[in-house]
Amino acid sequence: MEHHEPNHYKASRGGHAPDHVREPFDEWADSGMESETVQYEGQPMPYTKLLGMLWNCTDAMPGETCAALGLPHGSTYARGVRAARKAHG
Secondary structure, three states: OOOOOOOEEEEOOOOOOOOHHHHHHHHHHHHOOOOOOEEEOOEEEHHEEEHOOOOOEOEOOOOHHHHOOOOOOOHEEEEEEEHHHHHOO
C-alpha cells in the first residue's frame, strides 16, 4: 500500500494517527481480537506492535470498535488499546 500523505505521527508523542495505522486495529478489534497478528501495509505484524503504535493516539475510535471493546462511544484509541491489551492478556 502506497501512502502519499506525510506521516508526522510519532507513537511516543501521540496525537492523530494516520488511517493506515488505525484501520488494522479497528479490523482486529471488530473481529474479536483472536489473531496474534494484524495486517499492516499488506504484511503480518504482531498485534502487540500495533498496540504500541497507538498507545498514545488521541483519535476517537469508530462506534463499532468502541462497542466491540465494551467502551463508551467516542473513546480514544489510547483507551482502546489499553482495554484490548487487558482483555487479550
